[in-house]
Amino acid sequence: MNSIKRPSALTPSTLLVLGVLALLAGVYFGAPALDSAARAVAFLLVGVMVIILLMREFTERRRMEAAADTAHTLNEELDERVTQRTRQLEAANRKLAAEIADRERATEQLRLLAAHLQSAREEERITIAREIHDEIGTLMTAIKMDLAYLSKEITGGTPKSPETLREEISATTKLVDNAIRTVHQIALELRPAVLDHLGLRSALEWQVREFQARTKIESEFVSTVDHLQLDPERSTAVFRILQEALTNVARHAHATHVEVTLQEQDRQLMLQVHDNGRGISQEQVSGTRQFGLLGMRERAHIFGGDVLVQGAPGQGTTVAVRIPV
C-alpha cells in the first residue's frame, strides 16, 4: 500500500558535491601555477560550498524521511479505516440477509396459515353438516316416528291408558330437549352467544368454567376489569385466543391448574393464561409446523397487539396477550 519512496543516495546535490570535489582536485593538481594565497581562497570557497551543499542535502533527506514516515502512518491509518469499514459493511450485510430470511420465513408462515385456515374452515363446515345431519336429523326422525305412533294410537287400535300415553309423550319430549340442546351446542361452536349477550369479561369467565367442567383441570379466573367496552372483532379475537390457549393446556401441558387473568392498563387489554404443566420449550414457541400459536399471534397483530409465549421445564407455560382497546 505504501507508495512513497525513500530518497535515493544519488540525488542532484550528491552529484554536485562530487562535481565540486572533482573541480577542487582539478584546481589542486592541475593549477600548480596559481600562487598559494589564491589556492587557499579557492579551497576555502569550495569548502564552504561543500558544507552548505552537504547541510542542504542532510536537511532535504530529513524532510523527505519525515514526509515518508507521515505518509506511511497515514497509509496505515487509512488501511485500518478501510478494514474497519469493510467489517462494518460485512456485518450490516449479514444483518440484512438475516432480516430478509426472517421476512421470507414470516411470509411463508402466513401463506401456510392462510391455507390452513381455509382447510380448517372447510373441515368445520363438514363437521357442522355432519352434526346437523346425524344428531338433529336422527332426533327429528325419531320424534316424527313417535308422533305418528301416538297419533295412530289415539285415533284407532286398542285405546291406551292416559298414564301410558303420558309416558310416551314424556319420552318424545326428551327427544325434543335433546334436539334443542344439540342446536344450542352447534350455535355455540359457531359463535358463543355469551360474547354478544354478556360481554367479553363474562364470556371469558364462562369459557374458563366450561373448560374446568370439561377437562377437570382446576381453573381460576381473576379479573381487575369490571366492564369492558370492546368492539365485536376485538372481543372475538380475545375469546378465540383464550380458547386456543386453553385447548393447548388440555392437549399438551399435563397441568393440574390454570389461572386466567384479565387486566386493563394504559388502554391495553392484557390477558394471561398460566398453567403449571411441563412448560413449552423455546423450539416449540418458534416452531413453524403448527398453527395454534401462529393463529393467536396473527389475531393479536391485526389490532396492533401481540402474544408472548414463555415456558420453563416443569414450571408451566404463560401465554400473555396484549391488545390495544
Ligand SMILES: Nc1ncnc2c1ncn2[C@@H]1O[C@H](COP(=O)(O)OP(=O)(O)OP(=O)(O)O)[C@@H](O)[C@H]1O
Ligand atoms: N400450554 C402448553 N404447555 C406445553 N406445551 C405447549 C403448550 N402450548 C403449546 N405447546 C407446545 O407448542 C406446540 C405448538 O402449539 P400450537 O398450538 O401452535 O400447535 P398444536 O396445538 O400442536 O396444533 P394446532 O395447530 O392444532 O393448534 C404444541 O405442539 C406443543 O408441543
Ligand SMILES: [Mg+2]
Ligand atoms: Mg394448539
